[in-house]
Amino acid sequence: MTAPARRRPPAPAAAGAAHAATGAGAPRGVPAAPGGLVVDDLDVALDGTPVLSGVRLTVPGGSWLAVIGPNGAGKSTLLKAILGLVPYTGTVLVDGEPAHARTLRERARLVAYAPQTPSLPPDMTVFEYALLGRTPYLSYLGWESRADREIAAAVLDRLGLGPLARRRLGRLSGGERQRVVLARALTQQAPILLLDEPTTALDLGHQQQVLELVDHLRLADGLTVVTTLHDLSLAGQYADTVLLLSQGRSVASGPPAEVLTEASLAEHFGARVRVDAGPGGRPLVHLVRPDGDR
Numbered sequence: 244m245t246a247p248a249r250r251r252p253p254a255p256a257a258a259g260a261a262h263a264a265t266g267a268g269a270p271r272g273v274p275a276a277p278g279g280l281v282v283d284d285l286d287v288a289l290d291g292t293p294v295l296s297g298v299r300l301t302v303p304g305g306s307w308l309a310v311i312g313p314n315g316a317g318k319s320t321l322l323k324a325i326l327g328l329v330p331y332t333g334t335v336l337v338d339g340e341p342a343h344a345r346t347l348r349e350r351a352r353l354v355a356y357a358p359q360t361p362s363l364p365p366d367m368t369v370f371e372y373a374l375l376g377r378t379p380y381l382s383y384l385g386w387e388s389r390a391d392r393e394i395a396a397a398v399l400d401r402l403g404l405g406p407l408a409r410r411r412l413g414r415l416s417g418g419e420r421q422r423v424v425l426a427r428a429l430t431q432q433a434p435i436l437l438l439d440e441p442t443t444a445l446d447l448g449h450q451q452q453v454l455e456l457v458d459h460l461r462l463a464d465g466l467t468v469v470t471t472l473h474d475l476s477l478a479g480q481y482a483d484t485v486l487l488l489s490q491g492r493s494v495a496s497g498p499p500a501e502v503l504t505e506a507s508l509a510e511h512f513g514a515r516v517r518v519d520a521g522p523g524g525r526p527l528v529h530l531v532r533p534d535g536d537r
């Protein structure tokens with residue numbers, strides 16, 4: 244896979260005032276992270292219900308942010324706001340500009356998104372679906388080139404999906420569907436990758452395969468990665484920074500070992516856990532039965 248090398252120094256934290264999503268250009272005082280993301284004072288209400296309030300984050304280009312939080316905390320909504328798929332107030336800068344300042348085609352070349360529960364056309368084949376990732380690069384009346392087809396085939400191979408290339412989407416298992424959705428996002432070859440729960444349907448081996456591939460691409464090509472993850476040990480092993488959302492607010496953000504603490508997880512998830520230091524001091528989170536002495 245090829246993508247422009249985008250290694251950049253971390254950007255300072257955002258510090259701007261709220262501004263309407265319909266405005267154009269970066270608000271004064273909010274520094275852009277080149278190749279990265281800046282979110283500041285983000286509010287989202289859906290059907291009149293506040294879902295996100297005052298959320299802020301900075302993801303320097305080439306780094307990995309894991310967004311964690313209990314069910315309904317607003318993780319998926321945060322990704323959708325970054326993509327410009329839901330209305331918001333506040334600041335969202337993607338590679339230094341608000342998403343809505345770019346055309347849909349420009350956005351698709353910049354940000355690839357693998358949603359949590361996509362609807363897949365049942366009669367489309369795996370290869371055809373992966374090839375959709377090349378759409379932002381086609382001319383308006385053009386067809387996919389041989390190079391586009393080779394890129395899609397290479398991504399399917401790297402995800403172990405080559406043998407399923409001709410299979411129709413309606414005949415895939417849950418885990419196969421999830422990897423196909425990731426394949427389409429990777430075929431897009433965008434420098435920013437937003438993955439909503441990319442491992443929930445995967446067995447242990449495929450979880451590792453998918454996350455290692457994403458990390459390999461991040462390191463090789465400088466991709467910026469944002470994943471929501473319910474598996475907190477995976478968040479701890481792979482992310483540079485963890486953002487904990489609770490009831491629509493950012494309640495903690497920082498290196499995994501600072502955010503994934505027993506006290507914090509008890510408070511915000513209502514879970515009793517043990518946190519051990521794993522390889523490199525990265526945290527491993529284990530559920531502990533409240534009556535574990537029995």
Ligand SMILES: Nc1ncnc2c1ncn2[C@@H]1O[C@H](COP(=O)(O)OP(=O)(O)OP(=O)(O)O)[C@@H](O)[C@H]1O
Nearest residue numbers: 289290292294312313314315316317318319320321
């Ligand atoms: N159209 C809507 N109108 C009102 N509330 C909504 C709407 N869509 C989503 N919500 C609510 O917004 C909240 C955040 O949803 P979101 O999907 O972002 O949470 P999440 O953290 O990704 O949850 P999960 O871990 O369960 O996937 C939830 O309480 C959800 O019910």
